[in-house]
């Protein structure tokens with residue numbers, strides 16, 4: 001453990017936050033992204049937004065060490081940032097990525113799903129639904145620059161974007177591993193998988209809880225490009241330029257036509273979905289399975 005500003009912070013979390021190791025690389029990336037000295041970052045504690053107003057693009061970085069698990073706080077901060085960008089006419093696209101080394105997002109924060117009250121589970125699930133609906137239906141072009149492992153809910157975030165670029169590293173696995181934890185992906189995650197990789201591939205991956213290494217993720221169509229780790233963000237920005245070459249109104253109407261039926265399945269039954277989640281996660285057998293999985297993760301660490 002390292003001590004910083006009176007807080008006990010795991011040393012590996014500090015290393016992952018990238019602040020110490022990647023200062024020079026960050027400056028280079030900012031230059032490549034066109035972030036001039038006068039352009040100010042904004043965001044919140046767990047979500048860093050690097051705007052490039054000239055390009056109409058903002059890079060949105062998850063920075064919730066150690067693994068960007070989707071805590072209630074991270075979900076809330078991400079929704080607020082996305083809403084702000086969606087409502088700001090300066091921006092036409094976002095690149096969603098991680099500020100941590102080696103992990104894009106570990107998916108749902110399992111500590112939010114264990115030993116809490118039904119009211120807490122309901123609040124948490126509503127926040128997750130909110131994030132998914134906002135990202136999935138955003139009028140902005142969204143490109144996921146997946147620079148680390150992206151299991152389960154992390155994969156859902158990527159699938160909600162318009163385009164996915166994955167780092168070519170053995171640790172950068174992506175997929176719906178829920179069944180391996182003894183839990184079930186929500187139907188809207190299943191729908192996203194089916195829309196992206198087709199019914200048969202989704203069925204296999206969801207049942208088997210497959211975490212795909214980069215080459216397999218590309219083969220099955222879960223991601224659109226696999227590139228060396230140090231080219232993920234620049235490739236995402238190049239992809240963004242291709243998407244931004246299309247007039248917004250035509251692209252947005254087309255996106256809505258493609259995605260609204262899927263989103264509506266949840267939007268029209270949000271409260272029933274919340275209740276279904278609360279009763280599922282409150283079961284003793286599910287609590288036991290999640291607890292055991294969390295303990296295994298901690299022992300491994």
Ligand SMILES: CC/C=C\C/C=C\C/C=C\CC/C=C/CC(=O)SCCNC(=O)CCNC(=O)[C@H](O)C(C)(C)COP(=O)(O)OP(=O)(O)OC[C@H]1O[C@@H](n2cnc3c(N)ncnc32)[C@H](O)[C@@H]1OP(=O)(O)O
Nearest residue numbers: 069106107108109110149152153184186277280297298301
């Ligand atoms: C019939 C059906 C009816 C109704 C259904 C209705 C609704 C559906 C119901 C339920 C759906 C629930 C959906 C869930 C989706 C999810 O996202 S579940 C989460 C799945 N995530 C994972 O399995 C990832 C687990 N983590 C990892 O594999 C690794 O941590 C990772 C590869 C991301 C990084 O590895 P590494 O760099 O080695 O880090 P560590 O493993 O050492 O981890 C560091 C610390 O972080 C803690 N941690 C890791 N992941 C999580 C997490 N997801 N939540 C909370 N905490 C996490 C880990 O314990 C370490 O903690 P420590 O430092 O030791 O205290």
